[in-house]
Amino acid sequence: MPGFEVFGDEERKEVQDVLNTGVLFRYGFDQARQGHWKARQFEETFARRLGTSYCHLCSSGTAALSIALAACGVGAGDEVIVPPFTFVATIEAVLHAGAVPVFAEIDDTLCLDPNGIEPAVTPRTRAVVPVHMCGSMAKIEEIKRICDRKGLILIEDACQSVGASFKGKALGTFGRMGCFSFDPVKTITCGEGGAVVTSDKVLYAAADAYADHGHDHMGKDRGLEGHSIIGTNLRISELNAAVGVAQLGKLDAILEKQRLNKKVIKEALLSFSEVSFRNIPDQAGDSATFLSFFLPDEARAKEVAKGLGEAGVDGCFYWYDNNWHYIRRWDHFKSLSAAARLAIKDFDNCPNFMKVRLPQSDALMSRTLSMQIKLSWTEEELKQRIEKIRGVLAR
Numbered sequence: 002m003p004g005f006e007v008f009g010d011e012e013r014k015e016v017q018d019v020l021n022t023g024v025l026f027r028y029g030f031d032q033a034r035q036g037h038w039k040a041r042q043f044e045e046t047f048a049r050r051l052g053t054s055y056c057h058l059c060s061s062g063t064a065a066l067s068i069a070l071a072a073c074g075v076g077a078g079d080e081v082i083v084p085p086f087t088f089v090a091t092i093e094a095v096l097h098a099g100a101v102p103v104f105a106e107i108d109d110t111l112c113l114d115p116n117g118i119e120p121a122v123t124p125r126t127r128a129v130v131p132v133h134m135c136g137s138m139a140k141i142e143e144i145k146r147i148c149d150r151k152g153l154i155l156i157e158d159a160c161q162s163v164g165a166s167f168k169g170k171a172l173g174t175f176g177r178m179g180c181f182s183f184d185p186v187k188t189i190t191c192g193e194g195g196a197v198v199t200s201d202k203v204l205y206a207a208a209d210a211y212a213d214h215g216h217d218h219m220g221k222d223r224g225l226e227g228h229s230i231i232g233t234n235l236r237i238s239e240l241n242a243a244v245g246v247a248q249l250g251k252l253d254a255i256l257e258k259q260r261l262n263k264k265v266i267k268e269a270l271l272s273f274s275e276v277s278f279r280n281i282p283d284q285a286g287d288s289a290t291f292l293s294f295f296l297p298d299e300a301r302a303k304e305v306a307k308g309l310g311e312a313g314v315d316g317c318f319y320w321y322d323n324n325w326h327y328i329r330r331w332d333h334f335k336s337l338s339a340a341a342r343l344a345i346k347d348f349d350n351c352p353n354f355m356k357v358r359l360p361q362s363d364a365l366m367s368r369t370l371s372m373q374i375k376l377s378w379t380e381e382e383l384k385q386r387i388e389k390i391r392g393v394l395a396r
């Protein structure tokens with residue numbers, strides 16, 4: 002997830018446009034901004050690129066999730082089905098909306114298992130938020146079919162999978178809304194930023210208003226604009242949007258390089274019979290930010306993770322022991338400690354998260370390793386890297 006690796010003159014030029022006018026606000030100041038509307042430009046380009054109708058650029062991916070939940074009317078009294086393997090922000094957004102996260106199993110795509118959804122449904126279930134983890138996709142068509150049949154709102158967390166697609170259709174465009182992150186370590190970055198996309202005009206208007214105190218953005222004079230809903234401030238600044246405009250222009254080149262580098266590393270692993278690969282439902286749509294694979298059991302996965310670390314192969318993740326991406330280590334939230342209590346609004350209906358059991362997910366995650374794919378590797382570095390990985394696996 003390496004947008005920061007390609008920061009350069011293009012980003013500096015876009016930011017300089019904004020600095021030259023001094024208009025850092027994304028709305029208004031029509032004269033002073035001399036035609037520069039960076040947030041708006043990003044939104045139009047991104048929506049077109051994804052093949053959808055609307056995009057709202059906001060302050061973070063977490064904000065995007067909050068905006069999507071609010072726009073879809075998900076809140077107190079509702080349950081939202083989520084996977085246990087995600088960045089913890091997905092869960093935080095559900096809690097801050099006042100809803101209760103309900104965990105369902107993942108499958109070998111490392112994303113929400115379509116078969117795990119129905120057993121998790123209760124009369125209170127309102128929405129499903131699958132997460133397209135580590136650059137690749139959930140079985141999104143099947144998930145969408147179940148949501149449609151059950152009358153559940155589908156919101157995609159595509160924060161880690163910008164540029165990825167399933168059968169030619171962009172991830173983030175299958176659900177009623179899709180959420181993206183452009184934080185400093187994502188595939189493209191704004192410094193901090195996020196986006197919600199949708200093909201629904203009404204949802205877009207709600208999202209656009211919610212992120213800016215309910216402003217309808219219809220009037221010319223901001224002071225005279227209507228406020229149809231109570232919102233908050235999740236706006237992006239023009240400086241951050243400007244970085245995003247430049248990065249978006251580099252997305253195709255980033256994807257191409259990632260795919261090339263990933264292919265080379267994957268091919269080097271093919272000869273190790275103990276290694277099997279994450280299920281990617283559409284290989285052509287993989288954004289290739291990570292190579293994820295399984296080892297036969299937990300002990301071997303830990304051994305290989307340790308070996309890779311000692312051999313100096315950086316950017317390897319054993320998520321099962323990781324504080325931020327798998328439920329196993331989210332004690333601050335599961336124990337409903339003081340910090341979690343701040344977010345949980347529906348105590349009466351809050352399950353005991355300590356008792357959540359996800360045997361299928363544990364069995365997968367305890368055997369999973371992921372390797373980050375970088376853009377800046379030289380041919381020589383890539384060669385050395387592969388030699389080290391082979392050395393570790395041959396032991």
Ligand SMILES: *Cc1c(COP(=O)(O)O)cnc(C)c1O
Nearest residue numbers: 061062063088090160161182184
């Ligand atoms: C990064 C990320 C987020 C949150 O994005 P921020 O821009 O860092 O707030 C949400 N979900 C997933 C899966 C992420 O990887």
